[in-house]
Amino acid sequence: MAHPHQQKLRINGPVVITANRLADGVVIHRTGEGRWSESLDDAQVVRAADEALAALKAAQADGLIAVGPYVAPVEAAASARPGNLREKIRSDGPTFPLPSDAPAAYLPKEAGKVAA
Amino acid sequence: MYVYDEFDRTFIAERAEQFRDQVARRLSGELTEDEFKPLRLMNGVYLQLHAYMLRVAIPYGTLSSTQLRKIAEVGRVYDKGYGHFTTRQNIQFNWIKLSDMPDVLESLAEAGLHAIQTSGNCIRNITTDQWAGVAPDEIEDPRFWAEVLRQWSSLHPEFTFLPRKFKIAIAATPHDRAAIKVHDIGLRLVRNDAGEVGFEVLVGGGLGRSPFLGKFLRDFVPREHLISYLEAILRTYNAHGRRDNIYKARIKILVHEIGVEKLKADVEKEWERIRDGYLKLDDAFLADIRSRFVYPEYEPLEDAPEELKRALAADARFATWHANSVARHREPGYGIVTVSLKPIGKPPGDATSGQLDALADLADTYSAGEIRVGHEQNLALPHVRQKDLYALWRKLDAAGLATPNVNLISDMITCPGLDYCSLANARSIPIATAIAERFADLDKARSVGRLHVNISGCINACGHHHVGHIGILGVEKNDREFYQITLGGKADEDARFGDLLGPAIPYDEVTDTIERIVNRYLDLRQSESELFIDTVKRLGVEPFKEALHAVH
Numbered sequence: 001m002a003h004p005h006q007q008k009l010r011i012n013g014p015v016v017i018t019a020n021r022l023a024d025g026v027v028i029h030r031t032g033e034g035r036w037s038e039s040l041d042d043a044q045v046v047r048a049a050d051e052a053l054a055a056l057k058a059a060q061a062d063g064l065i066a067v068g069p070y071v072a073p074v075e076a077a078a079s080a081r082p083g084n085l086r087e088k089i090r091s092d093g094p095t096f097p098l099p100s101d102a103p104a105a106y107l108p109k110e111a112g113k114v115a116a
Numbered sequence: 117m118y119v120y121d122e123f124d125r126t127f128i129a130e131r132a133e134q135f136r137d138q139v140a141r142r143l144s145g146e147l148t149e150d151e152f153k154p155l156r157l158m159n160g161v162y163l164q165l166h167a168y169m170l171r172v173a174i175p176y177g178t179l180s181s182t183q184l185r186k187i188a189e190v191g192r193v194y195d196k197g198y199g200h201f202t203t204r205q206n207i208q209f210n211w212i213k214l215s216d217m218p219d220v221l222e223s224l225a226e227a228g229l230h231a232i233q234t235s236g237n238c239i240r241n242i243t244t245d246q247w248a249g250v251a252p253d254e255i256e257d258p259r260f261w262a263e264v265l266r267q268w269s270s271l272h273p274e275f276t277f278l279p280r281k282f283k284i285a286i287a288a289t290p291h292d293r294a295a296i297k298v299h300d301i302g303l304r305l306v307r308n309d310a311g312e313v314g315f316e317v318l319v320g321g322g323l324g325r326s327p328f329l330g331k332f333l334r335d336f337v338p339r340e341h342l343i344s345y346l347e348a349i350l351r352t353y354n355a356h357g358r359r360d361n362i363y364k365a366r367i368k369i370l371v372h373e374i375g376v377e378k379l380k381a382d383v384e385k386e387w388e389r390i391r392d393g394y395l396k397l398d399d400a401f402l403a404d405i406r407s408r409f410v411y412p413e414y415e416p417l418e419d420a421p422e423e424l425k426r427a428l429a430a431d432a433r434f435a436t437w438h439a440n441s442v443a444r445h446r447e448p449g450y451g452i453v454t455v456s457l458k459p460i461g462k463p464p465g466d467a468t469s470g471q472l473d474a475l476a477d478l479a480d481t482y483s484a485g486e487i488r489v490g491h492e493q494n495l496a497l498p499h500v501r502q503k504d505l506y507a508l509w510r511k512l513d514a515a516g517l518a519t520p521n522v523n524l525i526s527d528m529i530t531c532p533g534l535d536y537c538s539l540a541n542a543r544s545i546p547i548a549t550a551i552a553e554r555f556a557d558l559d560k561a562r563s564v565g566r567l568h569v570n571i572s573g574c575i576n577a578c579g580h581h582h583v584g585h586i587g588i589l590g591v592e593k594n595d596r597e598f599y600q601i602t603l604g605g606k607a608d609e610d611a612r613f614g615d616l617l618g619p620a621i622p623y624d625e626v627t628d629t630i631e632r633i634v635n636r637y638l639d640l641r642q643s644e645s646e647l648f649i650d651t652v653k654r655l656g657v658e659p660f661k662e663a664l665h666a667v668h
């Protein structure tokens with residue numbers, strides 16, 4: 001997954017402008033109205049490099065809401081889907097259940113099973 | 117335990133207040149991100165993929181039960197109910213809001229905890245053996261010297277903006293549990309022919325993109341000169357380290373480029389100038405620090421008490437855990453208990469707030485209120501009476517903290533990888549959990565014996581893959597996750613880097629490949645006592661290469 005800072009503005013497919021929200025770090029995406037949304041569905045999907053660059057520049061000027069905006073690939077069907085694993089993890093969270101104190105959640109699978 | 121003085125307590129609280137102001141100025145727009153980023157990094161705050169991350173220091177890996185409860189509380193109140201212990205005696209919280217960060221730091225400060233110098237180009241948290249002060253064969257407690265260095269390096273005005281981060285580790289036993297050879301400076305407590313205690317000094321070790329083992333700089337620095345000697349090293353590095361290129365900025369590259377002899381000449385020259393000045397440690401200062409390390413009052417006990425013998429004979433699961441997780445203590449009748457944070461199928465190094473609270477209670481009852489954190493991402497209870505081991509085990513077991521897999525294949529060092537980290541190429545944690553599940557039958561894992569698998573999600577090597585017996589490194593090919601495998605690495609006194617087995621393999625093939633490597637070892641080993649690492653040492657990686665290719 002290319003680190004965003006290594007990305008040149010050469011796009012080959014639909015993209016969105018994405019960032020983290022300043023106050024809490026939550027993943028946000030830029031909308032067509034120049035606002036930010038937690039939902040990728042609301043994101044403005046762009047297909048041309050100059051359009052993406054203009055949107056990125058505008059996003060960069062928005063430093064009070066968004067930190068580290070960059071151009072991320074999406075799969076655009078009826079609504080946008082994350083375009084690679086990195087973006088999928090940003091949108092859906094880690095790919096395993098998070099540790100939890102819910103009863104039995106952390107019982108070792110081998111409990112009661114070990115023989116000497 | 118070390119008891120902080122008023123100066124430290126005030127300092128930590130003031131620092132939290134200062135950060136509150138900085139966060140407020142950022143949120144109001146007075147500070148731009150470019151201005152704010154170095155300030156947040158100085159307070160251990162990173163931005164990861166989905167949220168901010170806070171890295172809290174656990175100086176020399178020692179925590180009181182009160183501090184552990186505080187960590188549990190922060191996890192519960194401000195995070196998602198868990199934290200992640202790292203390889204450098206830190207704990208990381210993954211989901212804290214920036215706007216909550218000042219409250220978190222203030223709350224941590226109440227327990228003497230802080231995030232100062234856990235990030236940025238400064239001298240980082242000084243690490244040491246998690247068995248410090250209780251290992252039977254140690255020269256003296258290395259935490260004492262880690263504390264001397266902590267006081268010297270905290271906010272050291274000259275060394276706050278080094279060319280790059282700077283990591284120091286100290287070992288005090290012949291067997292190195294602190295990985296000192298892969299630190300910028302590695303210190304080993306030694307005794308010279310006259311019986312005096314001092315330090316052997318290694319310099320220029322490190323992992324990452326260009327791994328190097330530390331080189332010998334001096335075989336004996338008298339202890340009163342520890343600070344002046346390190347000051348001379350840091351000053352030389354600060355003057356000559358490469359600030360022009362972030363990939364060449366660590367001291368390891370300086371050592372590599374100018375050679376250790378040249379570095380040594382420069383260091384010695386500077387040291388000569390300053391060694392007998394104000395940095396020379398006087399006895400009163402050392403005595404003061406020593407007096408603030410409080411040890412439990414050990415009872416006069418004997419090894420292998422009846423209660424223990426009976427329990428070992430009666431309960432096979434307990435006996436298995438005991439053989440795996442309890443180590444010899446300096447004091448007769450006591451043991452050091454390693455608490456595995458590698459339950460099968462769970463993210464390595466993670467612990468929930470509930471588990472941490474349970475552990476704090478157990479530490480109060482059974483371990484003089486003290487908990488240790490080691491670089492293998494496990495915890496330890498350092499002062500347990502052998503006669504209490506059975507009772508302790510039953511409670512650890514109930515809390516999911518008694519997986520008897522310490523040093524076995526499922527006891528992996530694993531970085532957060534692409535599930536959290538914005539620098540990652542590939543995931544680490546699901547690779548680790550899949551391997552652990554493949555070897556969930558701990559009888560099988562035990563028959564394999566000691567085997568360290570270390571996993572990093574990118575070349576930065578936070579998961580120490582270079583020094584794993586089996587190292588797994590995530591790389592990216594055409595936007596897909598691939599992994600390079602190395603064999604034969606070691607992190608201890610005989611440290612070496614693993615050798616590449618062959619081309620990188622895709623995500624789906626990693627677990628099968630690791631299993632084939634282990635099976636190949638079982639075929640190749642000369643006897644059951646030949647460890648994996650020794651078979652690789654004897655035969656090299658060549659006979660393992662067939663494991664890369666599935667036999668269909």
Ligand code: HEM
Nearest residue numbers: 162164202203204322323324325366531532537576577578
């Ligand atoms: C947001 C999370 C993290 C970031 C951004 C990060 C960043 C980095 C970078 C850039 C390096 C390479 C430094 C260099 O070569 O100069 C590095 C090395 C390292 N990090 Fe991390 N890291 C993170 C998490 C962790 C974690 C979770 C651990 C412990 C499990 C860790 C422990 C280490 C260690 C031991 C090294 C290699 C030792 C060395 O400095 O040579 N880091 N990290």
Ligand code: SF4
Nearest residue numbers: 531537540573574578
């Ligand atoms: S090794 Fe790479 S992926 Fe893993 S935590 Fe370090 S920087 Fe992130």
